[in-house]
Amino acid sequence: MSPPLFLKPLQHLGFAWFAMVMGLCGLSLAWHRASAFWGDAAVLVSAMWGVVAASALSALMLATALRLWWFPEMVRADLKHPVSHVFVAALPASWVLMASVGAVHWGFSTWADILWMLGSAGLLGVSGVVVLSWFRSDRSQDRFWLGMTPALFIPVVGNVLPALAGVGLGHPVWAAVQFGLAALLWPVAWGLIGWRILRLGMWPQRLLPLTFITVAPPSVLALSGLNLGLPQALVLGLWCLALLFFLGSAGVARGILKQAFGMPFWGMSFPLAAFAALSLALSLGDARAQHWALSGLFLVTVLIAWLLLATLVGVWQGRLLVPEPSVP
Template identity: 30%
Template structure:
């Protein structure tokens, strides 16, 4: 009986839990930047990176089991106008893990990145095609819509300097796709938030995704062009501004905890990595202090999310309808 109960909870495993891999990978990369700027211990980045890989393997095996045992449920999740966008977190996680792996094996990095590129472009095509083929309810225009499009920008974040002969054009393709999609969807989502009812409480944490097009856009632009100019600065500062505006709307008492909270992790991680890159370019202590504070806040948030997720999982409160 106990075995059946455990098996039945598998059907409630949400795909957005892959956001935890994105957050952990981004945190590992941010601590790597901290090592270069502040001389913090490199093993912190290594340990978090290994944890990200482990979590991805566990989630990957578990979600594949869900696909085998409950294919109709996975299909329904994929076709859901909101939840379906979170399948992009799987491909983004693969791309970010390629950056984590880069410190240990460039050959493995290139293999993982290539897989991530193919899957990211495939997901983007499927999701955008579905949005155009089916009439959309405007209340479904939520920050999660940004994930498949921003995912193509992550191709450039992870592979902007990839030494493969075909990588430059693929990066340019993905940068073009991600930039325009981010602009279009950000406008739609911002309009929906201004003129329609507020999103349900369980989706409120996803508001932080609104900073992703700017901070991920900053990282991808800088990685591809290998320079920080006025346009890059505008992207960084507007993303930082949006984070300050949205912080009090998301991190407030009374919001229920669930897997959806992992949506805050990677946008904050992108902000942290962008802050380190920009502070290193400007080379002044106020910006370096901001980078350090954002990293500490990110670490606290992800540690809290990880602990609460583990507690909710062991208590059987995470995987339930």
């Protein structure tokens, strides 16, 4: 039986769309950090963005279920694509982050605990599949190296996300294990990406926004490390690394601005929100640092609000749910 006509655009809704939920959750968590400066007003803004994230997650889960039912061949194609397959990790990552938003606002709850466990286990599973693929693939072929973009950090270093709420939800050991795995695989992923750049050059222009994903690993490692008791000096060192990657990523901003909006733009959202949250966490007691951190949060909020508006307009105009190029 053929799918209804109005559902046909869903065949092009890839797992990368869940990066939107990651960005919205990241912004909610960053605003909650701002409650140390702006009190209940920041908590209210955080809750508002959390509701937006939950709405986006619910809509995307329904759309993904419909896509899996009506267009299973498109889902299989995503899983085999050299670049798109790593975005599968954005689904469990969004669950973990949604649970984290719930935990910071309402503490322990059954739904947050279940969502956190499902997401954490999902991240671990996707990471295992991705790492195994490194050994099973023919590394002499360019197709393998096409997949070595900063998006690789989502499944590989995404294991650091469970530590954001794992301690509060009663899973400190589980969170610490995945934190350690992320810390181990982060330099490995960088080595693969660096070799790809030497072999094939930078990723295509339409994927340039993904460059900002490099900011996420040190930012989230530091935020999670605060929960796990990492030394302050190490956390500050990770912040400096995040700043370095941010400045390096800013070098591709001109290439990004030349493009029409597309879903890869959401690759900037969560990393910048995480960096803003880390900056806020480290600025306590320093008025000048607080000023810069709060200014950064405001700019990230404007960016994500624009991304959300551009997405809604793009869906309405039929410009986003369209076929992607067959090669990255």
